[in-house]
Amino acid sequence: RRELPDGGARPNAAQFKQLVVTALRELHGEVGAALPVDVLTYEEKTLSAILRVISSGLVKLWSALTLLGFYQNRRCAFRVLQTSPFLLALSGNSRELVVD
């Protein structure tokens, strides 16, 4: 999930993807930018997205997102909430499960 401190223009899905690719390009060069990343879902309201990447590319993607600090000259940050090899697991956050 992206966090923007002020209420500026929010990116749409295509701009979000562009941002992810730009982050990869800065940290890992053209090889990183060529990493096939898919944006499966994107909510403009919460700026949340589910990204899909090949498992060997997880480290590159996560490190690139972590180190991206700016969007259109505004400070921003990526927070990775959950990673899982299965899409179904992302529907609920297992850390918030309460055991009775």
Next chain:
Amino acid sequence: HAALSRRYVLCEVVSEDPRCRQCIEDRALGLAVRDAITRVHGDYGLACCSISFTVKYLNAYTGTVLLRCRKDSYRLLCSALPFVRFLESRGQRYPCFLNTLHVGGTIRTCQKFLIQYNRTQLLRLLQNCTNEEERQCIQKSLLSCSLTEEQSQIRDEEDDDGTE
């Protein structure tokens, strides 16, 4: 010993522009290679390869270059070398490309390879000679070339872990 392993990459600079030979110097070449690594592998790649990166040996007449880098990042370096498209010096850009000849663990193995390679190149030049004068020159060089300890131009440097 094995913790400080390095790889030595031997390449040659090929250019159609004869003025390119003038800017075969360690600073220009180092900058060009680092720029290529940044483009291809980003900040991470540049940082990885810059540890222990130097231009160890240069020969402007033959265009031979010996680069050194860490063993862990030589693949990043080698994959970025084809992306060097020009050398820049004094504000001028001269198009060229780098041909990777050999990757070795010590300077000595690269030197042995280079001597062998130069011999075969001389032979090939001899075959492609167009006039008699050049032929004589090359034949003289061929007959006089021999490996003696005093003639080694590259400073000896031992790599401790013994891998060659």
